Each structure stands twice: as C-alpha cells, then as structure tokens.
Amino acid sequence: MRMKNLILGLPLLLAACGTLPEPFYGNPGREGAILSIPPAPVLMVPAPTGALLGDDAAKLYAKDLAAQLADMDVPSIYGPAAKGDWQLVTTAKLAGNNVLPAYAVMGPNGKPYGQVQGAPVPAAAWADGTADALQDAAATDARPLSKLLANINARVQQSNPLSLENRPPRVFIGKVTGAPGDGDSALPLDLSRDLPSPDLELVTNAKQADFTVTGVVKATPSGQGQVTVELDWSVLDTNHRKIGQVTQLHVLAASDISPYWGDVAVAAATEAASGIQQVVINEKLKKKAS
Structure with a gap:
C-alpha cells in the first residue's frame, strides 16, 4: 500500500474557542x-x-x-x-x-x-x-x-477554567461518506481508537465538542485492478467553519477496500489521527496567543 499524507492548514482570520458562546474575535484591547x-x-x-x-x-x-x-x-x-x-x-x-x-x-x-x-x-x-x-x-x-x-x-x-485555553480540546467524530465497501463505518471506528491523546479528548456528543471531524472518500479506478482513494478529513469549529484539513492519497488494489477495508482502514486512521491532532493543537495554540 502506497500512502501520501498532506496536512493542509486552513487558518482563519477569525475563529471561536471553548465551550462558552464566543462572538468576539480579533486582537486584545484595554x-x-x-x-x-x-x-x-x-x-x-x-x-x-x-x-x-x-x-x-x-x-x-x-x-x-x-x-x-x-x-x-x-x-x-x-x-x-x-x-x-x-x-x-x-x-x-x-x-x-x-x-x-x-x-x-x-x-x-x-x-x-x-x-x-x-x-x-x-x-x-x-x-x-x-x-x-x-x-x-x-x-x-x-x-x-x-x-x-x-x-x-x-x-x-x-x-474560565472550562474554556478551551485551560483544558484539552474535545473532538467529535462525525460521518464519513463516499467510501466503497464498509469504509464509511470502519474508518470512523478506527479513528476513534487512535485520535484520543493526553492533549485531546474524544466525545460522543457533538454539542459537547470544540471541534468536529468529518470525512469524505473518493475512489477512482486507475487501471490494472487498482484504485486511487482520496480521504479528506475536515476539522470544523463550533461555528461549522473549517479550520484545517488532512488529505490522504492511497493507491490500492480494488480488493483491498471491497467489501471490507480491514487493515487499510486501521492504517489510514492511524495516519490521519496524527494530522488531525496537529490541526487541533495548532488551533488551540493560535487562540492562546491571540
């Protein structure tokens, strides 16, 4: 399996943070x-x-x-x-x-x-x-x-001790769509095992999350029984704005992902988790410095 991982940061001029309502963004004043x-x-x-x-x-x-x-x-x-x-x-x-x-x-x-x-x-x-x-x-x-x-x-x-600045970020794993076989269920399940860390907490309720991760899969036949699979993992804030994206390109045998993803999903989720963690930590640090 040949894999290429790209972390595409999408910084925003204005972004929210924490679990409190946050309408006010920019630089500090007096x-x-x-x-x-x-x-x-x-x-x-x-x-x-x-x-x-x-x-x-x-x-x-x-x-x-x-x-x-x-x-x-x-x-x-x-x-x-x-x-x-x-x-x-x-x-x-x-x-x-x-x-x-x-x-x-x-x-x-x-x-x-x-x-x-x-x-x-x-x-x-x-x-x-x-x-x-x-x-x-x-x-x-x-x-x-x-x-x-x-x-x-x-x-x-x-x-506020409950704000994002003073605790690990909470992340909810949303839907994965577009995957052949059982990918739409296997990928988020495997990601849920790899994503939690000492610096990141996984939650099962989207309303409790600071960030939501969703995935879109595109599978394109590339000849000789192979298929090019692109996985785009988007990281969204509480206002549903994309603050980062992890993109993976996999060149696989078609039989590797149909009907079951198996070890391919495990490997893809492990790799994606590292990039998603970095996007979330970077966003937290950016807010702390603002």
Missing part, C-alpha cells in the same frame, strides 16, 4: 480585564439616542454598524436590547468641525465592559445623515470595535 460575565451569542446594536443623529439616520447607522461587524464574524443584530442582552451603545460629540463617535459595550448587568473612540466624521455629513457618510463611518469604526470585543472574549476564556 478594557477586557474587567469582564466577569461571558459574552452572549449575539451583540445587539440599537439605534443610538445620544449620537447627534435624527431618528431615521440613527436607525440607518445602527444597521450599518451591525452589518459591518457581522462581516467581521462578530454576530451582531440591529435592534433594541432586551434584559440580559449584550449591546453596543453609540454616542457622539462635536469637536470643531467634526463629530467624534464613541462606543461602549454594555453587559447584561447594565455595566460597561469596554469603550472605544471612533474616527472623526465631518459634522455636516454626520448631521445630514447621508447613507454614504454613515456607511463609511460604520466601516471605519467596525475594525477597532471588533478588536475591543475580541479582548472581552479573550479575557473570559483565560479566566
């Missing part, structure tokens, strides 16, 4: 150290009432801001905040010929957990509430806001 309540899955962005904007412009700006944050993978929704929600409160003040927006992240207890100053906007454009001016302002301020929110989330993870 205010996160005071956070003691985990962020909720969604950040509400209500129309501001103290931002020197008319009602229509205030609604438009809140919608733009929520959309820009969502584009940065910060789950944000325009609308009023209910009791127990996290929300973004926007204010503004005049400074010469400019308006200076300011933002505060408010927790479920009504207390601020972080603040950031926005970029200056020409006062006339702000007061007019034109769509282009408001959209540009929202796009400019969304980036520092995402960094502030990332800091809040990072501090929660560091202080």
Whole structure:
C-alpha cells in the first residue's frame, strides 16, 4: 500500500474557542480585564439616542454598524436590547468641525465592559445623515470595535477554567461518506481508537465538542485492478467553519477496500489521527496567543 499524507492548514482570520458562546474575535484591547460575565451569542446594536443623529439616520447607522461587524464574524443584530442582552451603545460629540463617535459595550448587568473612540466624521455629513457618510463611518469604526470585543472574549476564556485555553480540546467524530465497501463505518471506528491523546479528548456528543471531524472518500479506478482513494478529513469549529484539513492519497488494489477495508482502514486512521491532532493543537495554540 502506497500512502501520501498532506496536512493542509486552513487558518482563519477569525475563529471561536471553548465551550462558552464566543462572538468576539480579533486582537486584545484595554478594557477586557474587567469582564466577569461571558459574552452572549449575539451583540445587539440599537439605534443610538445620544449620537447627534435624527431618528431615521440613527436607525440607518445602527444597521450599518451591525452589518459591518457581522462581516467581521462578530454576530451582531440591529435592534433594541432586551434584559440580559449584550449591546453596543453609540454616542457622539462635536469637536470643531467634526463629530467624534464613541462606543461602549454594555453587559447584561447594565455595566460597561469596554469603550472605544471612533474616527472623526465631518459634522455636516454626520448631521445630514447621508447613507454614504454613515456607511463609511460604520466601516471605519467596525475594525477597532471588533478588536475591543475580541479582548472581552479573550479575557473570559483565560479566566474560565472550562474554556478551551485551560483544558484539552474535545473532538467529535462525525460521518464519513463516499467510501466503497464498509469504509464509511470502519474508518470512523478506527479513528476513534487512535485520535484520543493526553492533549485531546474524544466525545460522543457533538454539542459537547470544540471541534468536529468529518470525512469524505473518493475512489477512482486507475487501471490494472487498482484504485486511487482520496480521504479528506475536515476539522470544523463550533461555528461549522473549517479550520484545517488532512488529505490522504492511497493507491490500492480494488480488493483491498471491497467489501471490507480491514487493515487499510486501521492504517489510514492511524495516519490521519496524527494530522488531525496537529490541526487541533495548532488551533488551540493560535487562540492562546491571540
């Protein structure tokens, strides 16, 4: 059996970690150290009432801001905040010929957990509430806001003993599809024996997992009774985003995998487990360093 193993890392600019809800990603800021309540899955962005904007412009700006944050993978929704929600409160003040927006992240207890100053906007454009001016302002301020929110989330993870930073990652093995013979059942069964390690815990409930591994098999006849088998193992985070992939290419006799995979599945799972473990550990280290 001839095997070639490729570990294809697929790093993401923004990624979640741990078992707590984690909407806030990016680089740390100053205010996160005071956070003691985990962020909720969604950040509400209500129309501001103290931002020197008319009602229509205030609604438009809140919608733009929520959309820009969502584009940065910060789950944000325009609308009023209910009791127990996290929300973004926007204010503004005049400074010469400019308006200076300011933002505060408010927790479920009504207390601020972080603040950031926005970029200056020409006062006339702000007061007019034109769509282009408001959209540009929202796009400019969304980036520092995402960094502030990332800091809040990072501090929660560091202080919570149940977060991914302070325990081994939990991995769930999902379905394998496309394999001839009994491969769809043999491969995940053998992987479940090889994947656990002192640095990685296997769980049988997907809801308990930090990462889920799924497999896709493609078998292509290559002549002379042989078949080229490609196994693609995808590692997904809790938001179902691919954070890594282990690809294996096997050139086998067709009889090696039909009707039973046998030793081929054992060898493939052992090899794949090493690559999957590395993808998961790399992701944990990346989060710890962020």
